[in-house]
Amino acid sequence: MKPKIFIDGEHGTTGLQIRARLAGRDDIEVISIPVERRKDAAARADFLRAADIAILCLPDAAAKESVALIGDAGTRVIDASTAHRVADGWAYGFPEMDREQAKKIAAAKLVANPGCWPQGPIATLRPLIQAGLIPADFPVTMNGISGYSGGGRQMVEDYEAKGDDAPEFLPYGLTFQHKHVPELKLYSGLTRDPLMQPVVGDFAQGMMTAVPLQLGTLDRIPTGAELHAAIADHYAGLQDSVVEVAPYEAVERTAELNPESYNDTNRMRLHVFANDDRAQAMLVAVYDNLGKGASGAAVQNMDLMLGLKH
Structure with missing residues (x-):
């Protein structure tokens, strides 16, 4: 079964770039919330909890809300907002930062995408x-x-x-x-x-x-x-x-x-x-x-977390 990826905030600048970078890939499944239900917290929670990895392309407060909506569902998270970049328990998503950083990202449940x-x-x-x-x-x-x-x-x-x-x-x-x-x-x-x-x-x-x-x-x-x-x-x-x-x-x-x-x-x-x-x-x-500074880094981190090479 292909891993499911949900981009929470897929219609923003970073979200659209991530969608474009993932287009045509047959090793993952991108699940997408219907436009009319984007602001429905219950619908967002369903998609967040159904995903293997949720990529959050949201303002800080909304990103924190999404993490709370996931709860104990086991969904792994890549947060592209500023909300968790210096927070305890989050791996920093710059794989080249140290020699072991890519391994830390690969094993992490929570990854903060760099600014x-x-x-x-x-x-x-x-x-x-x-x-x-x-x-x-x-x-x-x-x-x-x-x-x-x-x-x-x-x-x-x-x-x-x-x-x-x-x-x-x-x-x-x-x-x-x-x-x-x-x-x-x-x-x-x-x-x-x-x-x-x-x-x-x-x-x-x-x-x-x-x-x-x-x-x-x-x-x-x-x-x-x-x-x-x-x-x-x-x-x-x-x-x-x-x-x-x-x-x-x-x-x-x-x-x-x-x-x-x-x-x-x-x-x-x-x-x-x-x-x-x-x-x-x-x-x-x-x-x-929008590449190494945002969407490109998010996809690089996603591939590390899933053990995929691109």
């Missing part, structure tokens, strides 16, 4: 903190740009309605209370809050994150080559990884730093740039905010 913004910084910072090259209390800042689809259906509709009048470059989160800060802090291994400066660009999807490092304050200043080697070593030994590390080279600019490079894929590419004379470096990640 799009934290994954790039976590992917670059965590190996450096674990290697002792960057201290856990380092004052980290991060910036980046994402397509407007990262803001969900309302932002997509707003941008598309504005057409040529949509802002090309829109910083936000200027109160520094971004909902992804706890997740970024915990899984990167930091002990102090990072400062996030996210930007929405006038393109539908794709993203790039950057972590600039002022290394001159450290007692021992790592070289760019050492930073790159630690990150490359972390990902070199991982099986079925979708994260790759670009070669370390000194360049003024590169076409690879295009936030739309990996659209419609689940890939992530990491870069290290440095000037050793100035004791400065920058860690960059390029990926799709």
Whole structure:
């Protein structure tokens, strides 16, 4: 019997992307609630409890409600909301984060799908903190740009309605209370809050994150080559990884730093740039905010939980 997958919130941005990624697969069965019953809690409970895996593409409060509706039915959960990303008992759905993380996800009943913004910084910072090259209390800042689809259906509709009048470059989160800060802090291994400066660009999807490092304050200043080697070593030994590390080279600019490079894929590419004379470096990640940053990660986690390879 094929495992049953229920996408709770399948008509939102992430849900629609997951449906598209699962279309045509004959190794699973996607069960779908009738449109007219989507807001019927009893109907949702029936579908949630009938599924082998429920993928929650909902606001935080609704995601918590879905988990409660499942109760003791035994349904395994992938939650794409922010609700459970730092909660006890939930496996963090970034398989490449550590060498054993994919196994933890495969065995988990409850998996919290990562947010799009934290994954790039976590992917670059965590190996450096674990290697002792960057201290856990380092004052980290991060910036980046994402397509407007990262803001969900309302932002997509707003941008598309504005057409040529949509802002090309829109910083936000200027109160520094971004909902992804706890997740970024915990899984990167930091002990102090990072400062996030996210930007929405006038393109539908794709993203790039950057972590600039002022290394001159450290007692021992790592070289760019050492930073790159630690990150490359972390990902070199991982099986079925979708994260790759670009070669370390000194360049003024590169076409690879295009936030739309990996659209419609689940890939992530990491870069290290440095000037050793100035004791400065920058860690960059390029990926799709709807791929590795959302729906692609959810499908990758689903396959791990079901023991499937794609």
